[in-house]
Amino acid sequence: MQAFKRPYYWHAIYTRSRAEKRLYQELCSKNIECYLPLHKELRKWSDRTKWVEEPLLRSYLFVKVSEREYYDVINSSYAVRYVTFGGKAVPIPEQQIEALRLFLEDENRKVDLCPGHLEKGECVEIVCGPLKGIQGEIIQIKGKSRIVIRFDSLGTCVYTDISLDTIKQVQPVMR
Known part of the structure; x- marks a missing residue:
């Protein structure tokens, strides 16, 4: 058996x-x-x-x-x-x-995770680079690494290739 x-x-x-x-x-x-x-x-x-x-x-x-x-x-x-x-x-x-x-x-591959799922309307903060510390709202997502962010504090929209590990999700600031 x-x-x-x-x-x-x-x-x-x-x-x-x-x-x-x-x-x-x-x-x-x-x-x-x-x-x-x-x-x-x-x-x-x-x-x-x-x-x-x-x-x-x-x-x-x-x-x-x-x-x-x-x-x-x-x-x-x-x-x-x-x-x-x-x-x-x-x-x-x-x-x-x-x-x-x-x-x-594959030791030559850099592995990064993006916590959560980014969507239009979410508030993010730049965590490194020349715009470090500035918060904005995602207006458009174009592919995996190209996004449009509106920065109220700068009075403009920025259209750029940005690595997802250079931004973090934040709670919107109450006005």
Whole structure:
């Protein structure tokens, strides 16, 4: 008689704040397959600079589990809950996890994330460059890196190629 083989699926799990590496180690010690995407960052302190590996996606870890191990993961010390949709954990296709792994293995590729989804009407602040500190409103999005921003404080609109890592979303200023 052939043994029944349970299907394994990748899922994303929320971790406690800044506990991604600890949850990863805990699950590995339980022989649960997991993946923590890391990227190198140059950190500056007052006395030194150093390259450190940081989680690419803060508070997330990917686990490949069957129904049997599903609850073992959530009962771990640093796990909060699965990423769900309609009350069910969302399975992630294997090829998406593999694509993320291959993408991060390329050391010549700089990886940046844009938090959230930028839309027309959102308020943003320039965080570096000659316009650092100036806040404006997104008027138009043209492709992945070309946006039009209206700066009330400057009395004009700026149409430019701008890297999304040079802006951050902010709450609109009440007048």
